[in-house]
Amino acid sequence: MTNHSFALNELALPDSFHFPIDINGLDKQHLLDSLRSMVLIRAVERKLAAAKREGLIGGPVHLGVGQEAIAVGISRNLRATDRIFGAHRSHSHLLALGSDIRKLFAEILGKYTGHSKGMGGSMHLWDQSVGFLGSVPIVAGTVPLAVGAAMSARLSKSNDVAVAYLGDGACEEGIVQESFNLAAIQKDPVIFVVENNLFASHMHISLRQPRDSTARFAAANSIPFHVVDGNDVAAVYSASSRLIEAARQGHGPGFIEAITYRWYGHVDWREDIDVGVNRSQSDVEQWRSKDPVRRLKDALILSKCLTEEVYSGILHSANSLIEDAWLKALADPAPPSDSTLKHVYSS
Ligand SMILES: Cc1ncc(C[n+]2csc(CCOP(=O)(O)OP(=O)(O)O)c2C)c(N)n1
Ligand SMILES: [Mg+2]
Numbered sequence: 001m002t003n004h005s006f007a008l009n010e011l012a013l014p015d016s017f018h019f020p021i022d023i024n025g026l027d028k029q030h031l032l033d034s035l036r037s038m039v040l041i042r043a044v045e046r047k048l049a050a051a052k053r054e055g056l057i058g059g060p061v062h063l064g065v066g067q068e069a070i071a072v073g074i075s076r077n078l079r080a081t082d083r084i085f086g087a088h089r090s091h092s093h094l095l096a097l098g099s100d101i102r103k104l105f106a107e108i109l110g111k112y113t114g115h116s117k118g119m120g121g122s123m124h125l126w127d128q129s130v131g132f133l134g135s136v137p138i139v140a141g142t143v144p145l146a147v148g149a150a151m152s153a154r155l156s157k158s159n160d161v162a163v164a165y166l167g168d169g170a171c172e173e174g175i176v177q178e179s180f181n182l183a184a185i186q187k188d189p190v191i192f193v194v195e196n197n198l199f200a201s202h203m204h205i206s207l208r209q210p211r212d213s214t215a216r217f218a219a220a221n222s223i224p225f226h227v228v229d230g231n232d233v234a235a236v237y238s239a240s241s242r243l244i245e246a247a248r249q250g251h252g253p254g255f256i257e258a259i260t261y262r263w264y265g266h267v268d269w270r271e272d273i274d275v276g277v278n279r280s281q282s283d284v285e286q287w288r289s290k291d292p293v294r295r296l297k298d299a300l301i302l303s304k305c306l307t308e309e310v311y312s313g314i315l316h317s318a319n320s321l322i323e324d325a326w327l328k329a330l331a332d333p334a335p336p337s338d339s340t341l342k343h344v345y346s347s
Contacts (some may be wrong), residue, residue, distance in 0.1 A: 006213040011229055011259040012198060014286035020299035021232045028305040034076060034233050037252030038068040038293050041092045043318045044101055047326060048091070048108065048122075049269040050114035059068045059106055059121035062089040066231075066263040069292035070195050072152055073236025074163060074256070077244045083149035083162040085142035086135035088123045089195075089262075097130035101214045101257065101322060105329035113332040117343055121216050140166060140173035145194070147179045150190035150253070153299060162190040169200025171214045180221040180253070187252035191243055192218070194257045195230065195236035199279070220254035261287040 001319040006181055010016040023031055030293035045063045052061050067089075075096035078084065093102065107114025108122045116124040123137040133149060146164035170176060172193060183190050194214050198205050205212050224246070226239035236258055243254025263284065264271055271284065285314040300306035 006211040006216040006219075008196075008212045008227070008259055009120055010228070012212055014261075014283045014290075017229055017231065017290055020302055021234050021295045023234055023299045024298075026234055028300070028303070030076070031300060032305065034072050034237070035293070035296050035306075036305070036318070037072045037075075037096055038233065038296065039314055040321070041068045041072070041095045042293055043315075043322050044095060044104070045091055047322050049264065049298065051270045054108075058110055059108070059123075060267045061108065061122045062267050063264045063269070064089045064092050064195075064262055066197055066287065066291070067197060067260045068096075069167070069233035069296070070091050070146045070193065070236055070258045070260060071142060071221070071228045073136075073233045073258075074193055074240045074319070076189075076237055078094060078161075078163065080129065080131045081137070081158065081160045082131045083146065083153065083160065084132045084165075084168045086125070086132070086165045087139060087142060087148040087150070087167065087170065088135070089167070090165065091122070092136035093135070094125050094127060094132050095128075097127070097128045097132055098265075099127040099132060100325075101328050102325035102332075105326055106332050109329055109332075110334060111329060111332035112335045112339070113304075113329070118335045119340070120301075120342065123230075126137065127335075139205065140170040140176050143170065143176050143179045146190050146192075147183045147188055150188035151186060154188055154250075156185070160189070161244055162188075163193060164190060165193045165195060167200060167339045168194060168196040168198065168205055169203075169208070169218055170194075172200070172311045174207065177221075179218065180217060180255075182225060182339070183253040184221040184223050187250065189254045190251070191240065191247060192223070192253065194254045195260055196257055197260050197262050199262070199266070201269035204279070205229055215255065215257045218257075221257045223253050224251075225255035225256045225257065228260070230260035231290050231295060233292060233296055248267065260292075261290070263288055 071092035110118040146162040150162035215225045228235045331333045
């Protein structure tokens with residue numbers, strides 16, 4: 001396991017890890033697929049930022065632009081019968097599994113064709129066909145649900161795993177520690193993926209935690225862990241593949257801490273405000289140049305597996321897919337007024 005000091009050191013510095021990622025000996029087709037997926041997720045979130053700015057979206061959207069390598073690296077080890085859970089910033093978690101973009105847009109636009117029939121918005125996503133069992137805005141709320149889903153997989157001997165995506169801020173919720181403990185003692189096949197973007201809302205981790213790495217919580221519960229550069233899709237993929245395989249074999253939970261940064265403020269489209277007192281414009285600029293998409297693209301170009309022309313084609317097809325999905329979602333129907341109480345529980 002890496003990083004026993006539980007200090008992130010250069011992984012958390014804005015001016016390190018700018019270079020193309022190391023793809024030596026890796027399957028190039030696999031990496032090209034990862035690139036396509038990251039480009040698509042980026043383009044979806046850029047579209048959402050623009051639409052929010054134009055006032056076309058009613059509810060809040062929490063964007064993960066800059067963090068795409070994590071969900072893509074993890075998801076390439078998953079299958080549709082696995083059980084994936086997210087939280088308030090989960091567009092990438094859902095889309096990296098191959099979920100339908102139009103359905104995501106429809107939910108965010110409040111259309112009846114959306115995941116939660118247009119009544120949940122960006123933070124209530126769900127698509128069982130790809131294994132995504134849900135996201136909710138209650139920070140850490142889905143972490144114990146992932147442990148429950150893993151327990152069910154273990155009891156039914158299915159070899160499936162659960163994945164709980166959570167933030168560095170979510171680790172400050174007590175239920176997360178209880179979930180780690182329970183998963184460890186029961187040897188449940190669950191992978192906890194901490195997207196450590198150094199911020200919880202507007203507060204930097206140095207103002208909230210005595211150490212900037214959250215992996216010590218895994219160590220405290222004897223859960224095997226890896227701390228990785230979250231802007232390196234190959235690093236995320238290989239670290240998670242070992243833990244996921246071990247979980248499938250019955251060795252219990254695993255923990256990945258992926259260090260990254262979100263380019264936008266905590267919520268919605270603004271980059272210039274809502275970013276916290278310690279997040280200077282120069283930090284944001286430097287983190288933007290640690291772009292996970294650019295670092296993979298450059299590595300593929302250097303190794304002659306990609307040309308600028310082919311890359312332009314990838315961008316172009318992502319954008320046309322998205323425009324098409326957006327127009328269809330815009331034309332989708334709103335929920336009928338008599339449906340508002342149909343899909344809620346009451347006692
Ligand atoms: C139980 C709970 N407490 C507080 C909030 C308000 N809140 C929403 S997101 C957030 C910060 C979460 O930070 P982190 O887990 O690091 O995720 P990130 O936003 O960085 O992706 C907070 C405090 C909430 N939604 N739920
Ligand atoms: Mg965070």
